[in-house]
Amino acid sequence: MRAGLVAFLASLLLLGGCDPTGGAGGPRLYLFVPSSMADLTDAVTAEFLRVRKTEPIPVYQSSAGSQTLRIQIEGGAPADVFISADPEHIAALEEAGLVRDVRTFAYNGLAVVVPADNPAGIESFWDLPRAERLVIGTPEVPIGRYTRLMLAQAAAARPPGPGEARFDERVMARVVSEETNVRLVRSKVELGEADAAVVYRTDALGRHDLLMIPPPPEADVLAEYRVGLVVGRSQGREPDLVRVTAESWIDLLLSDAGRRIVSAHGFVVPR
Amino acid sequence: MTPPTSRIVAGVGSRWPLLILGAPMVLLLAVPFLALGFSSSPADVSAGIADPIFGPALWLSVRTTLVSLVIVVLAGTPLAWWLAVGVPSRTRVVEVLVDLPIVMPPAVVGIALLQTFGRGGVFGPLLESMGVQVPFTATAVVLAQVVVSAPFYVQAAAAAFRRVEPDLLIVGRTLGQSSRGAFLRIAVPLALPGLVGGAALAWARALGEFGATLLFAGNLTGTTQTMPLAIYQALESDVRVAVALSLVLAAVSVLLLVALRAAPRAWGLLHSSTLARGVRSAGEARP
Structure with missing residues (x-):
């Protein structure tokens, strides 16, 4: 019993050392x-x-x-x-x-990123519906909100042909996962699991494992x-x-x- | 079992100090769940249930956990039997492998699954050539659940099979049961409380699976967003939805726990007659 009590007190002491707002520091x-x-x-x-x-x-x-x-x-x-x-x-x-x-x-701009080997063959922004697996942010995280805005602007700039679904709907149908921050979005492309992802332009800079495709001016969003x-x-x-x-x-x-x-x-x- | 233990403790001294020392732990374990129950008004809960992410998440969780439970029980029961009756020098290695997911952080399990079934993974090219996609699908959700929950079932089932009296099996065999018959008619009914308990535990673990699912299956409403993932996302938009989802998950878990406690007793009443029937049918089968 006494040993248990000692261990208990010792663990409290250890916890005290972990306090991030800790007094003595x-x-x-x-x-x-x-x-x-x-x-x-x-x-x-x-x-x-x-x-x-x-x-x-x-x-x-x-x-x-x-x-x-x-x-x-x-x-x-x-x-x-x-x-x-x-x-x-x-x-x-x-x-x-x-x-x-x-x-x-x-300020920041948005960009589509694809793996360097570009498995879905996405050459331009308008190829985005070709992605079999697209990863974006949740509606709550800023990158997810900006992405939806960008897609809506793109859809408005290019009305669908007869019998064709709107651009943003065709893209959203390709989304396989919604992540809670932009680095998680990017990691899915870096792992090679996603064909494409929408991130900030700065997240694509200096990355040799990624190809960056900026959106056309009429669709771009200023973060x-x-x-x-x-x-x-x-x-x-x-x-x-x-x-x-x-x-x-x-x-x-x-x-x-x-x-x-x-x-x-x-x-x-x-x- | 219980009375002799109590008598030993009573002989040592009063039990009150034990309770006093243990009470903070009981409070720490129980109070958060009571708080969860009292924290939201019925209006909040109904608003949460009405949210568009609630229904799909609940339905997906129910479907995927039932599928993973079936897989775990079908594949886990023979494995557990082998672990229970096999040569210890051989089973020991497998036992360690089976326990691995219990000690692995779920995030590690998620990355490991990605490195196995993902595009860049071990089976990636093979699956790709067959046109099969695993990550970001409900299949990935089930796989993650199976990996994290199977050890709980296999362990419980192996322990239950070990408690089966070998003599009973020998009697069954001498009365003409095949080894399969002895397993199905004698070992399984005797071990049933343990099997049911293990299955409930595995199901609960699958229902709560979060980390591996998030990494391996992603997060998409209706496809891979199970209840725990929906709670995580709802916290960032509408806390009421998160609380409503939590309450439903907690209620299901409590029901599972109650079933877990009640089931062995209920089976205990049943199994004596089942066993008698098993031995009797063996006797009748004898020429």
């Missing part, structure tokens, strides 16, 4: 970023730590679909900076009073990234210090140096 920064931007924000954080005059601070980055991050913040997750891949999810948090100082800092300061989630950390640190990270992102990093990763910066 100093300040730290939590970034909640969309999957499509994880590499970019890593680079911004590296620059942030490099130029920082004071002692280094641990920065934790959580990347997922913007809708997932939003739900996590609504549920009380420790977050200091939130970036959303569409205006909708960050606006919801702003209205709820959980995020403030929301600003647009990057808008917004950053905001999360309020009231300092959870035991010094609130003012957290706010100042988070603000300085955002300031770097919006600075000229930050803009250079943003465009180096293939995103479009606002004028």
